[in-house]
Each structure stands twice: as structure tokens, then as C-alpha cells.
Amino acid sequence: MTTTARQNGKRSTVKRVDGVSTQSRRSGLVSLVIPTKNEARNLAWVLGQVPPCVDEVVLVDASIDATRTMAFACRPDVRVVDQIGPGKGNALRAGFSACRGDRIVMMDADGSMSPTEIPHFVHFLDNGYDYVKGSRFMGGGGSLDITRLRQAGNRGLLTMVNLLYHTNLTDLCYGYCAFDRRFLEHLDLTAEGFDIEAQMTIHALTAGLRIAEVPSLELPRRSGRSNLHAFSDGRCVLRTILRDRPNSGSTRRSQAMRAIGAAAHEVSLPEHA
Ligand SMILES: Nc1nc2c(ncn2[C@@H]2O[C@H](COP(=O)(O)OP(=O)(O)O)[C@@H](O)[C@H]2O)c(=O)[nH]1
Ligand SMILES: [Mg+2]
Numbered sequence: 002m003t004t005t006a007r008q009n010g011k012r013s014t015v016k017r018v019d020g021v022s023t024q025s026r027r028s029g030l031v032s033l034v035i036p037t038k039n040e041a042r043n044l045a046w047v048l049g050q051v052p053p054c055v056d057e058v059v060l061v062d063a064s065i066d067a068t069r070t071m072a073f074a075c076r077p078d079v080r081v082v083d084q085i086g087p088g089k090g091n092a093l094r095a096g097f098s099a100c101r102g103d104r105i106v107m108m109d110a111d112g113s114m115s116p117t118e119i120p121h122f123v124h125f126l127d128n129g130y131d132y133v134k135g136s137r138f139m140g141g142g143g144s145l146d147i148t149r150l151r152q153a154g155n156r157g158l159l160t161m162v163n164l165l166y167h168t169n170l171t172d173l174c175y176g177y178c179a180f181d182r183r184f185l186e187h188l189d190l191t192a193e194g195f196d197i198e199a200q201m202t203i204h205a206l207t208a209g210l211r212i213a214e215v216p217s218l219e220l221p222r223r224s225g226r227s228n229l230h231a232f233s234d235g236r237c238v239l240r241t242i243l244r245d246r247p248n249s250g251s252t253r254r255s256q257a258m259r260a261i262g263a264a265a266h267e268v269s270l271p272e273h274a
Contacts, residue, residue, distance in 0.1 A: 029103030030056040031123055032182075033116075034096035036089050040110040041067040043223045047108075048075040050116040054123055059100045060110075061092040068110075089176070089228070090197035094190050097182075106179040112223030113146050114177045121215055122179035131184050131210035134170075134202060135177035141216030142172075154235045158199065158242060165246050166206045170214060173199050174238060177217050184210055195234040196241040203245055 033055045037044065041064070051058060060072050060081045072079045084095040093107055104126050108114045118135070125133045137144040147155070151174075159173040176198050180188070187208035192200040205212055243249075 030101060031104045031106060031119075032057045032059055032100035032102030033119065034059045034061065034093060034100055034105060034107045035110045036060075036084075036092035036096065036107075037062045037064055037068045037072075037110040038089075038092075038228055039064045039066045039068060039225060041071045042225060043112045044068060044071045044110055045075050046112050046223060047110055047114075047116060048072065048079070051076070052116060052119050054120050055106070055116075057100060057102055059096045061096040061099075063087070063092060086193060088194035090190070090192035090194050090200075093197050094192075097185055097190070100182075103182050104179060105182055105185075108177050111225065111227075113220050115218065115220065118177070118215075118217055119179075122177075125213045125215060126179055126181055129211065130213040131181050132201075132205040132212045133179045134172070134212065134214055135175055135217030136170075136172035136214040137175055137217060137219050139171040139214055139216050142218060144219035146219045146221045148231075150231050151229075154231060158235070158238050161239075161242055162199070162203060162206075165242070166203065168206065170202070172214070173202060175217070175219070180205070180210075184208065192241060194237055195229050196238045199238045200241050200245060203242065207245075207247065 031054055033051060035047070035058065037060055040047075048058065058076060058079045060069075060079055061084050062068055062072075062081050063084055069081055072081060080099065082095055082099045084092040096107070097105060104123060106119055106122055108116065108119075114135075122133045122135070136142050137147070144152075155172070155174045159170060162168070162173055163170055174195070178198070178201060180201075184205075187210070188201055188204045189208075190197065190200060190204070202212075
């Protein structure tokens, strides 16, 4: 199923996967970015299942446990980077800038996302989509982890996004996604915490990217406790949605900055020619 949203004169196509588009084929390295905060007991399960289509694993680590030691033991070629500032959003942004792949997949380290789903995400990038987001609430997806409170919060925030952007997305606050690295700048990410996933989706819509939703099964965290606080992090996602809404001051400012950046780049081209 495909829907089309219009934002600021740009078209954004959202596809739910019930067929496979075979438009432009892409290739290139695949980087997997994983934020970790004290996941030593879960990481072996995750890294042990990373499929061969992944060329590089980038861990963004904020742990005080043996996460790094465990990472190198499981996968000696892992790259570990530090984040600047606290929170999952800061971690992912540091990981995205550090990775070398043309296609970037992000997933959690707590065992709630199975790496065996990665080829599915990459497949849709390879076949013409710019941004592929996992969904727990479409046919074929599911969650064995989410609480009623979180589900209600996710649904409310999702409804708001669907109304603001005229879309019919089925999930919002879920951190299993993949995108083409060329669009990292267009995603224009500033989120520091658990609002990062919502910001990625709404900026992908605003930028007019071709978006696919693919079914994903969220498993229970294998051990340890979630770092998310439903009320405070939910409020943070809400603030991000409202601040970045279409035609708000901050959206217009960042679009203007990008336009100035593009113009400056064009002006400087003849010098290099
Ligand atoms: N590097 C880094 N990773 C984080 C931070 N907060 C959470 N994570 C990681 O982000 C992923 C999701 O966090 P989690 O606590 O499971 O949140 P939940 O899935 O929303 O309940 C896990 O891999 C965490 O280890 C952080 O501040 N820094
Ligand atoms: Mg989790």
C-alpha cells in the first residue's frame, strides 16, 4: 500500500510493504549503528546474529559495564565511538557521522530487535526507497516488549504526526530503521534523547524522502532495564513534534539554512572545476 504526503511543495511517498518495488537499484557498503548503554549481557546475542550483508558495525557506547570488552570479544572488527552529550539521540548522531557505509541501519543492543531482519530493510533501500522504518503495528509486525502505557503514548503521538503530515504511518517511536547516507544532511538531526526516532521520521517526511514501512517484531529486552521514562521522554517527543511541525519557525529556519548551504556549494563549484 502506498500513500503520498505533500509537505512544503515536496512529495513524500510512504509505502507499506505488500509488494516489492523494483525501481533504481543501489549498492555500496552497509553500516550498522548500535547505541549501547550497559548492554554487556545482551550484546553477544545481537552481534552473533549480524548478517553478512553488514560491512561495518559501529557501536556508540556510553556504558560503565563490560560492553566494550564484550563487543571486541564477539566481533574484533567492531568500531567503537564515543558520543558527545548524553542520550540515545546524541549517540545515534555520533554513530551516523562516524560510519563509512552508503546505507545505514540502526538498531538497539538489548536484544529487542533481531538482526536477522536487517536484509529486509536493506532490500527496500536497494530497490528505490530512501528511508525504511520498522513497524510493530502493521501486518506481520508485533511487540512482545511494549507496555500498555507506552503503546497508548506511541499511538497518540503517531496520530498527531499522521494528522500533521497527512500520512498513515503505523508506528513512530521505534528505533529499527535504515536510510541512504546521502540523505543524512536532509534529516537535519538535532534530537538528543528518545525523540530521535520521531524526529528522523518527520524530517524524512519534510524532506520528501521515499519512505517504506516494513513489519518488525519487537522482542523482550533480554536482560537489564529500559532507560526510557514513559512520561518525561513522551513529553520530549511531543515537544519535538510540535517544534518541528510543518511551517513552524524552526522548520522554516532550517530549510533556509539548508538552501543557503546548497547555494554556497553551487557558487564554489566553478573554482574547483
Ligand atoms: N550510547 C547510548 N545508548 C543508549 C542511551 N540510552 C539508551 N541507549 C541504548 O539505546 C537502545 C534503546 O534503549 P532502551 O533502554 O532499551 O530503551 P527502550 O527500548 O525504549 O526501552 C539500547 O541499545 C540502549 O543501550 C545513551 O544515553 N547512550
Ligand atoms: Mg529496549
